[in-house]
Amino acid sequence: MVQHEAVTGSEWWRSGVIYQIYPRSFADSNGDGMGDLAGITQNLDAIAELGVDAIWLSPFYSSPQKDAGYDVSDYKNVDPLFGTLADFDSLVERAHELNLRVMIDLVPNHTSDQHSWFQQALAAAEGSPARNYYHFKDGRGKDGELPPNNWQSMFGGPAWTRLEDGQWYLHLFDSSQPDLNWENPAIHKEFESILRFWLDRDIDGFRVDQPHAMGKAAGLPDHPYVETAGAGFIEEEPDPPMWFQDSVHEIFRSWRRILESYPGDRAMCGEAYVLPLKKMALWVRPDEFHQTFNFRFLDAGWDKAALVSAINESFEAFDEVGAPSTWVLNNHDVIRHVSRFGGDFGRTTASDGIGPDAVQPDNALGLLKARAATLFMLGLPGASYLYQGEELGLPEHTNISPEHRQDPTFTRTSGQRVGRDGARVPIPWMKGGTTNGFTSANSAWLPQPESFADLSRDQQTSADSTLEMYKASLKLRSELGLGEGSFSWTSNDAVLSYQNKNVIVAHNFGEDSAKLPVGQLLITSAPLNSGKLPANVTAWVKV
């Protein structure tokens, strides 16, 4: 069984807990129903009190918001929807006063179609330097009426859109998100300047969007198994021509050098959806990304065998290259873990959301398991990611009406896939009104479900609340140095347990209450049953 030794590196990103803020849905300061940067700054105390080390901000750049800001039209400015550059500077200053580091999202695979680079490319001739910023190609067929290849968009439909002049452009996501051509050295220069722009504003790092899509195989050949994989890939099959191309590694090496030329420990986390983890580990070699999101762990669901194998695979792969594993259960792209674990919603459907017609999750059971899963995760050595609202135990909103839905997945699939809006709903601060303190407006950009009222932050003051469990466990994690700790399994029966330093973390996957490890009980995810560990509950015990 896998063993992991405590790390010696003292850099914060090896063991830190990073809290993802989704700016649209965190807090609205100006009463327009949309969260903004000033709203974040005003409420950062609550995040510092939670006991995390850093925040990661999803995109707030100038953007037509066709994919909630992952369609950037100016990488060096703030969208007026979220405020100004001055608001951003105040946010960073306040965060640093509170000892919170700030990571921001960088979106280098594609821009918005409204970006001046794309607008210039549209106005320029075929084969011009301006078009060489993107992938413009002639089509197949007699009159070029067929797309240049068989690639599909991640959001559904073909990955190509045809212009009036007859050429096609590539977009692995929405048609409003043309893919950049990373074969062009001019793009490298543009992004180096973007990195420096934000590092000069004193940010502590980047979360990099879709880095595994940036390189494309020469000649853009067909996806060899598109019928089975659609836009994606199958682990056992060869790499498709749009994912994991070797050419990208040199880019991240050059970015790492830029980060290292700044004082302090600046870090990059890649959203590299690369599996198996042995392959992902190549992205966190000492001169590339500092971390990547551990999607194997996220995908494991709350299934014992999958969890054990994900954890084993993680330590084996990341220890090999001296990188920390990250652990993550939630983000803005997947069904919230309360609802995922309250039903049978595996990874394959996780980013497709849960609609009103689906079998609905049992959120009470889901919350029990989700709290246990979080406690199990926070005991693991390495870095952990949390997503806003999970500390409140928020469920997925499964009943958003079609006119409110904004995720391009919904429109591109004519509602077949409801998409990710259910995980992106504005979070509740103070019980009451239509948005429980999120905004002073009558409504927010997405409506909340009724269940959010009682889960509002101001309601969660008792020791058994989910918020207090997050706070208490983060405090213990930091006091005991568990993020920098060691790992070995101690049992794999109905109770699954591991030891980190002198703490045993045990979860009861069985049906009956079970004996606790002998020692001092530090925390549990739910009350014990006559001194025993009930089903679906995690405990930390000092031995």
Ligand code: NOJ
């Ligand atoms: C991953 C982001 O997390 C997701 O929200 C976005 O839609 C895609 N990348 C495209 O940028």
